[in-house]
Every structure is written in structure tokens, then in C-alpha cells.
Amino acid sequence: MDEEDLSPAEMLRLIEEQGAAVARRLQPDPLVMYAPWGVAWLVGFGAFFLSYGLDGRPVVPISWQLALAILFGGQVLAGAFLFWALRASSVQVRGESAQRGMMYGYSWFVGMMAMSLIVGRFAPLLPRDQVGLLYASVSLLVVAILYMAGGAVWREWPMFFIGAWVAAVNAVGTTLGPGWHSLLISLLVGGGFFVAGIVLRRRG
């Protein structure tokens, strides 16, 4: 190899190409990050919407237990897939960014645990459809805040805006009631995540 014979322009191109290649490898695929959750919520909250209906009459007679099982099952699958995909694609890097990722991961765990304890304290005082809405809206608030915080940590504007979008849809849906909340979350958040995954993948 005649290594020393590159022109300055070729050297610069080499530097830029290598930097871009590394960034691509170290950043997780947005399709993998967003689309599985999108599908899980589209289907899971879709099932809740069918079970609640908009005016209190179910669109399709699905029990709330079945809807909950569909939502949970979908989320478990999405989480397992994400974990597997991140494992498979991750380049072994240790140091500050690994610590950042670990702290961020624990934030999800602690946030969701605290959320279920707090909501569990008040749930027995409410009618059943309101209990579902309380769990859904408070957990989506945790999701929204953590996405915005993640956007701040990694300076990823799309992630930040996606979090803000979840917060807005969640807040509006909650004021409208359980049926509307499920419908809006299914289409605008679930569908939105799916679309965001595809758009970000194409752009990246």
C-alpha cells in the first residue's frame, strides 16, 4: 500500500468518512428504537379503545383484562427485541457514555416502579375505567419526560420532540376520557413512533 501518497483533499475525505462511519455504528438504528414500541402501543391501546368505546359502549366486546394482556405482551416483546438488537449491534465501549446509558436505563426502571406504587395507592378509590386511564396516563407521562430527558442527554432533538409529543397527546387524551385517550395514544403515539422510526431511519 502506498500509504503516504494521499492528497490533502483525499486525507480530509478519509477523516470525514471515517467519522461518519463510526457515528453510524455507535448510534442505534432509529427503526429498532422506535418502531417496536410504536406497534406495541398501536395494537395495545387500540385494544383498549375497542374495549372502552368513545361513549362508554364497547366497539368490540374485548374485556379490559384481554386488552391489558395485549398491551403488556406487546411491550414485553418490544423490550426484548430492543434489548436483543442493542446487544447484537453494540460495539464494546466503556467509559463516560456507557455510564450515561446505564443511569438513563435505571431511570426508566425506577420511574416505572415508583409510578406503579403511587398509582396503586389511589387506584382502589376509582371506578375501573378511570383506574385504567390513571395507570396509562401517569406511565405515559413518565415515558414522555424520559424521552425529553434522553434528548437532552444525547442532544437529540428528534428524541426530545417525540417526548414532548407524547406529553401533549397524553395530556389532551386524559382530559377527554378513557376511550379517547386510548384512541389518541394508539394512533398518534403508537402510530407516531412507528412513522418516526421509519422517517429517522431514512434520514440517517
Place this chain on the structure above:
Amino acid sequence: MTVPDLDPVIHAQARLRVVATLNALCEGDQIAFPGLKDLLGMTAGNLSVHLTKLEDAGYVEITKTHKGRTPVTYVALTRRGRLAFEEYTVAIRALLGGDT
């Protein structure tokens, strides 16, 4: 046009690619040797040779440790290496007549 002196340690295609790769990591991060090898598409032997040269110049820090019982080698750019790469990029841009 004044031609700035280009850093001879970095001014070899292979080592420039190694330094550019390490520079793309966040400051304070280390990458495992096999991962670096994959990113560069170099053979282990070839990469080792270049890393040694970079380590001798104080541009790269190599940490050998154990994960369980398997030895793992981590590679990172030193502050000096980061600075040298920055200066090198500036020099190249100056050669090309850019204003940065």
C-alpha cells in the same frame, strides 16, 4: 501559500483512520480492541503495529484488563492525541485553502 508541517505520526493513511475513529468516540470513552478492529476493517496484527506507534507518541492510551477470566484490551485517544488530530485537521483544511 504556507504549507504547515503535517504531523508525521498521523500522516499515514492507516494511522489517520485509527485516530479519526477514536476521535469520533466521546471524550472519556474507551473502545475494546475487537470493536476497533471491526470499525477499521484491519487485521489484528496490522492494527497492533499502528497502535504501538501511536502509543509511543503519547496519542493513544491502551488499557489491558480482565472481564471475568478473559483479557480485554481497551483503546482510547489521549488528550494529546485529540489535540494532535485537531491540529492535523486544521492543517489539512489550511492546505486546501479553507478558512477554518
